[in-house]
Amino acid sequence: MSNKAEQELAGVFAALGDATRLALVTRLLAAGALSATALAEGQAISRQAIVKHLQVLEAARLVVHERQGREVLYSLDAQQVDAARAFLDAISTGWDRALARLRTLVEPD
Amino acid sequence: MSNKAEQELAGVFAALGDATRLALVTRLLAAGALSATALAEGQAISRQAIVKHLQVLEAARLVVHERQGREVLYSLDAQQVDAARAFLDAISTGWDRALARLRTLVEPD
């Protein structure tokens, strides 16, 4: 795996590695497209904090934004998700082989 | 999704959200089980830094350790990987199917 791709993948995971952002992702998944103000409504944290989180998600290319009048609507972009999925698949599917390797080390012959 | 599960999931993603740790995961996947000293060999960062990264991975239950003589061997634990995979599947395949899939995981049969 190239270093650049690895860095990008780490960025995707890091973006998802926060409960607030994870919640944002699920809300965007359910609602389709929302503004930062709408996302901040009724939340414990400020709109600006939400905006920063959205920017993190966007930097990881998990989210895109689109201007609509005076609002800015954020929505999910599943493209990078697939790369992350592929990585986790690799771990899961490689797991059996890893176990087999361990077995041969522990129980030689 | 319960808040606790969400927190735990965020922890898994956060643990993977670092290029150094991602590299450790791939090395452990390839090699099976290695000590912190072995993992630090030839790396730019110190053994102690590696140990800290391994502790982060272990806190997220992506890694387990086992004492073997004077060495401590670290290896992958795929259990939490599946939860993360399920979440990414949810994003990719869409919310409705994702909910159904999660239900089958939580209420098997």
Place this chain on the structure above:
DNA sequence: GACATGTGCAACAAAAGAGTTGCAGATCAT
């Protein structure tokens, strides 16, 4: 026992992350 090797603990510094507040600018309705 003496020595090499591997681990564990703790204190420290630098950097990044998360959140706040205040205010200015843009946009829409009346």
Place this chain on the structure above:
DNA sequence: ATGATCTGCAACTCTTTTGTTGCACATGTC
């Protein structure tokens, strides 16, 4: 044009993360 919203920028804390170094303890080898 006025007022109500919504967004954007910047400065400022506070906390967490990342990494280092130094030293002590444990374990295997000779």
